[in-house]
Amino acid sequence: MQLPFYKYQGTGNDFIMVDNREESFPVGDMEYISFLCDRRIGIGADGLILLENDSETDFKMVYFNSDGNQSSMCGNGGRCLVAFARYLGIIQNTTTFNAIDGMHAATITDDNRVKLQMRDVTDVKEKPDYTFLDTGSPHHVQLVDNLKMLDVAKEGAKLRYGMYGQQGSNINFVEPNGANIFKVRTYERGVEDETLSCGTGVTAVALAMHHTKRTDSNRVRLHAEGGELEVEFEVATNGYKNVFLIGPTKMVFKGEIVCKN
Numbered sequence: 001m002q003l004p005f006y007k008y009q010g011t012g013n014d015f016i017m018v019d020n021r022e023e024s025f026p027v028g029d030m031e032y033i034s035f036l037c038d039r040r041i042g043i044g045a046d047g048l049i050l051l052e053n054d055s056e057t058d059f060k061m062v063y064f065n066s067d068g069n070q071s072s073m074c075g076n077g078g079r080c081l082v083a084f085a086r087y088l089g090i091i092q093n094t095t096t097f098n099a100i101d102g103m104h105a106a107t108i109t110d111d112n113r114v115k116l117q118m119r120d121v122t123d124v125k126e127k128p129d130y131t132f133l134d135t136g137s138p139h140h141v142q143l144v145d146n147l148k149m150l151d152v153a154k155e156g157a158k159l160r161y162g163m164y165g166q167q168g169s170n171i172n173f174v175e176p177n178g179a180n181i182f183k184v185r186t187y188e189r190g191v192e193d194e195t196l197s198c199g200t201g202v203t204a205v206a207l208a209m210h211h212t213k214r215t216d217s218n219r220v221r222l223h224a225e226g227g228e229l230e231v232e233f234e235v236a237t238n239g240y241k242n243v244f245l246i247g248p249t250k251m252v253f254k255g256e257i258v259c260k261n
């Protein structure tokens with residue numbers, strides 16, 4: 001087996017990218033996907049993304065977590081896939097593509113960041129200690145005092161399994177860091193560990209901070225462990241619309257998969 005692959009990262013959330021327009025990738029093989037994402041015996045990544053043909057838009061995004069399961073929307077992965085589509089010559093600086101949560105529009109800005117439209121959010125559940133919302137993937141958002149010292153892998157796993165069971169949720173811990181700026185660390189389901197950044201996660205944090213009146217701005221900066229992202233949005237009658245996730249992406253290497261597992 002000889003299969004070209006590319007590796008991208010967006011604020012430290014890293015992905016194996018495969019151009020699957022000719023349908024050569026073994027899509028149903030979970031074990032193979034988790035092997036490729038394994039950081040010791042495989043390539044290593046938080047997830048694997050296939051770029052496929054789509055009849056309605058420029059391309060289709062098919063996303064797998066590093067455990068090999070196909071999952072819900074990945075914001076950083078979507079941004080990286082837009083950069084990959086431009087690299088492949090499929091698009092120029094604007095695009096629409098289909099993903100598991102519907103159609104997304106995106107633009108590559110003059111400073112080379114990818115601005116990705118996320119789905120509208122209509123249901124924000126505000127609880128005394130946390131907020132829960134779905135920004136394409138499910139997210140628990142919780143304020144903490146000493147984010148730097150928090151054992152995110154341990155505390156995230158406790159909540160992910162304890163509160164949300166087998167289906168799970170991603171868990172975001174947040175600390176305000178100035179006007180309209182928040183520090184975020186995320187435990188990702190499907191990676192079952194802390195990742196350096198989560199795009200749907202920081203989007204959820206920005207909306208949750210606005211909903212709970214910790215910011216009144218509709219443009220919020222988020223400091224993830226792997227870099228800075230911005231989220232813009234408009235308030236709608238029943239939630240949020242025109243939600244955009246903005247940040248850098250980078251191709252870090254390309255190679256060839258030469259074995260099965």
Ligand SMILES: N[C@@H](CCC[C@H](N)C(=O)O)C(=O)O
Binds near residue numbers: 138191
């Ligand atoms: N890293 C992603 C989120 C990927 C999906 C998540 N692990 C899940 O299964 O819900 C992002 O950037 O949004």
